[in-house]
Amino acid sequence: MTTPKILVVDDVEANRFALRDIIRQAGYTPVLTESGMQAIKVLERTQIDLVILDIAMPEMDGFEVCRQIKENVRTREIPIIFTSALDNPQDIKQGFACGGADYITKPFVPDIVKARINIHLKLYETTRQLQDMNHKLQLSVIEQLRRVENEKRNVLYALLRVARENAAYDVAHMERISKNCRVLAETLQLTKEYADLIPDAYVDTIELAAPVCDIGNVAVPTEILQKTDRLTPEESRIMQRHTEVGERILQGIDDEEQGNDFIQMSRDIVKYHHESWDGSGYPTGIAGEEIxxxxxxxxxxxxxxxxxxxxxxxxxxSKEKAVEILGEEAGVKFNPALYDVLYMIKRQLV
Known part of the structure; x- marks a missing residue:
């Protein structure tokens, strides 16, 4: 284990040497400086475990040195013991207010100085150990949550593969949906209307969640999914149930996984991606920005x-013809603002 280093900051040589000897007797390594500026420079390049800081110094007093140490993220946790020849209650109060941990008076009593040093070094080491343990625990929890999320996502994608095969869609179809949703969302980020609604995390999430849209097809008979003729009214009703089936599949996961953006967005997509802008869609018939x-x-x-x-x-x-056909449904089936953006980026779509 590395011997703790104690930084002494005092403009009086006799005081520095007295503290140096006491620190060495206690088994620690003293680092001596005679001004606040020197101390700040030492802290920039040296790992210090404790600072013993004089209050009354020219140019930069101990209170200002303490404030600068506490404002630095890298050094703010280092304990500081103030020293002064005056046992002034106001000095003590001000020292604690700017971040000091303790206060000793001159002339120094070696046993008292050693006792204070030992106490604050132990507290500092304990604090660092607790912070390290907390950091490791947070990483462990994050990793466990990530694994659970990935496992649930893998289950959804496995169901999606079944639904895709039932509908005779290939892998490329799902990949195109993912990529094009990302391209459209990224472009919407640049518009005044949607900039505040679509952060970067939203773009990443919709790329992952979009292919889950038709997961409810696992419950639709293959002969209906792959039928080339017009569906009968009954077949259409069966087909439309895939949104509710898919929503139920995700509901159980969402109940267990509150706060999971992927699951929550997937649930919205699965249930509402067949709703129309004018309210003529299914399963709920909501319209406009309700969707x-x-x-x-x-x-x-x-x-x-x-x-x-x-x-x-x-x-x-062709891309051009497809976008032209979609334009006929803008304001009816599709949000016209989204259509305008899609039209603008049609060459970027895959």
């Missing part, structure tokens, strides 16, 4: 991705 922004983004992006991919009953549309 969560994440669901609005996924709604228009999934429609774009569907139009630009081959289907058994038609070939893929």
């Amino acid at each position: 969560p922004l994440s669901a609005q983004i996924v709604n228009i992006v999934t429609a774009y991705c569907a139009l630009t991919e081959d289907r058994s009953y038609r070939s893929a549309f």
Whole structure:
């Protein structure tokens, strides 16, 4: 273990040497300085465990030195013992007010100085150990939460793979949804209307959550998902249930995982990504800004991705044609402001 270093700050040589000898007798390493400026420079380059600081010094008094030490994040936890030839209650009060830990008077009594040094070094070491333990505990908790979150995300993605296979979607389809949602969200960040609603963490989260949109398809019969003809009214009702099924899947996880942005956004997307701007969508028929922004983004992006991919009953549309078709539904199915941004960035979409 490294021997603790004690910084002595006093403009009187006799006082510095007296404290030097006492510190050595106590088994510690003294570092001597004769001014506040010297002390600050030493603290910048040397690991110090305790400061013994004279109050009455020219140019920079002990109170100012103490304030500067306490304002520095790297040194503010170092205990400071003030020294003075005067047993002035006002000095003692001011010393404690600016961050001092203790106070000793001159002339120095070696046994008292040693006792104070030992007490504050032990307190300082104990504090550092507690801080280190707390830091390690926080890292451990964060890591455990991250593992739990990843495990739950993996379960969702496993269910999503089943839903994707049932609907005959390939991996590229889900990747396009993720990437295009990210591109659209990043661009919305730059607009006056949405800048405050979309922080960087939101962009990262929607990229991860967007592919979960149709996880409820695990409960829809494959023959309906892959049907090329128009669905019957009953088949349409069954198909529309996938939003509620998906929401129930996520609800159980959300109840256990309060505060998890990924799960909460996924839940909004799954339930509301088929809602329409004019209120004609499903499952709840909400309209306009009642629809969560994440669901609005996924709604228009999934429609774009569907139009630009081959289907058994038609070939893929070009980007330009797909965006033109979406424009016919702006203000009806889609938020017109989102459509305007999508139109502006159509060349960036994949």
